[in-house]
Amino acid sequence: MDEFPDFDRSWLPYIYLYGVGGIFFLGGMLLIFKSKACDWKRASHRRWAKVLIFGYFWYAAIHGVLIYSALNI
């Protein structure tokens, strides 16, 4: 019988990855807006900002689905 993994084997790494990683990501987003490196007035920059946010949730979704599928025993 396959054992159900502990929390620190299943969801804790996920929370840490997107929590601490999310702090770096959010810090980077704030910095690019604060420095005006990403200028919201320019259409191409707005598009890139959306791509960046999409990327964060894209990977969070991939990992989330994989963990859910693995645990679904």
Next chain:
Amino acid sequence: MLSLLMQHVAQSGSDAAAAAAADAGSSPIFWFIVLGYFAVVLGFGSYFARFNKSTSDFFFGGRRFSWWLITMSIVATGVGSHSFLKYSGKSFEHGFSGSMAYMNDWFFMPLFIFGWLPIIYYMKVRSIPEYFERRFNAKVRALATGVLLMYMLGYVGIGLLTMAKTLGPILGDSWSLMEIIWVVAVVAGVYITFGGQTAVIFTDLLQGFILLFAGIMLFILGLNWFGGFDAFWNILPTEFKLPLSNFNDDPGFNFVGIFWQDAVAGSIGFLFMNQGLVMRFLACRSVDHGRKAAAFNILFALPISAIAVSCAGWIGYGMMTQDPTLVSPDTDPDTIFVIVTRILTTKAGFGFFVAAVTAALMSTVDTLINAISAVFVNDVYEPISKLRGIHHDDKHHLKVAMVASAAATVIGVGAAWSFSLFDNLYEAHGFFHSTFTPPLVACIFMGIFWRRFNTKGAMATFLAGTVMIILGRLLPHELIEPIAHGVPSIDPETGEVLSTPFKYIGALYNLMACFGSGIVVTLLTEKDNKDLEGLTMFSLTAARRMFKGSEPNDRVGFPQTVTYELDTSLPIGAIRMDREAMNHLAAEQGDLAYICDKRKWLGGLRSAHAHFDGVHNSGETVLLSQDIYDNGHFLPGKLLVVEKEF
């Protein structure tokens, strides 16, 4: 009794794999495929050598390529090195989490896409050490040059040695390790020496496709062996299928350590410090294409690459669970890729997979050799020539670059030989890698994003940071354990204290040591009295203005498809179009233009950058100056597309 039986199975499993590999090595069809691959690679290198007319072409491919070409080239470089062997082995041991390092690179993308990439592109930074001189001073540049050259030469040595070790069991006892290393080095060295960056990019395009195709094909063959995806999925235990490893239990493979070592230090190192990768982005036709290449690579190519490089481990584990006589539980993880591939393929197929792995390794080596010659010419040869008051033209530098490429290959062979003397190759290189990269990473990062960060802080990051890293190695329990997130320093099986504890989470300490040294010294010393225009992410508008030489024109225009004519009376770098075309382009005199062969599949191979120099009355034709005509490699009778950049 059981252990004796297992030992026998392990022995027979290893013997069977070795025998199968050796058997394939004696097959003509196997060699036809492997040698055919090498012939194609050499052919590519020689063909694209004709596109090198300057050092800009040799190192950066003339800054002309489309994003998709660069993406595939980055795939080949990123997947390169020893990925197939390493990640298959890790995945065989630890399951799907063995490839988690491929799926955690997005967190620093905002700072790369809107920070580092536009800075290096617009400021025309040819090498990472050059940025250090512009941002700080010549001493910091010299420190960075030394560290970077040692790091890259060591990596060339590792690449050559790994290639030789991959081919060794197949070639048999008649070839010594050094003989294989020399053959591989000559093949890699020839096409990089004569082909330059354009050869690397196009060869990597081919290799990138081969790598992904080979890996995915292996996965499909494996699923077929099990009788479909469901059968494969259901045979694997739950823990094996989890994409992230245990948080901190296993000192040899834990999530929190790999997060700091790979997702943080590794990602910053890969995106910001890898000279080979920086040169790839500088070969893009524009910053926007560089952004697309980076984003597409991380969002889509890396997850596919993760499957390609790891699937042999997953399949091997499934086979072991289903039939331990076929794949033994005691199989050496480093051999699982060869074992699984040999089980699933014919001799010809095996030849194709060996060629693919060799391609992966060669992509890393060729990128590094080109990067080393760029750093040598730009950061060693040119500064020394300047100091001696000697001025060389671009042709001379191109020759020096070629000699440097050849020399880097030879030194790489020497490094491979010295690494071959170590019992544990990766640990020796791991120590070298983790000691030298954090200072560079911290220095670049603070240099770009913190205006107050000064020259003394940069020196402290290099010198004090390195001293503290070495102290951390000597006193791990005192310095690293307090921040180790509970990662144990004791071997769970033997109960003994590990000789090199905290090998992953140590990256957190190394980063803290380097960032801490730089921050403390910067805050305790005076601000630099230096013009930082264009060198930090707070002045990118200035960087664009400096790149163009005047105010950017961001009015939206539409690309124009035209015929072309040569006009030798035009000044260097100039083109002319008629008034109507200029209006459609929303272009004005002095704006930057990109002229490209209309056939998009060429990826910008036949293209050039220019500036608009007035108008003419010759209809829908673009007039090209002699140098633009030469550098663009345009073919007679082919239509061109002209775009205004800004």
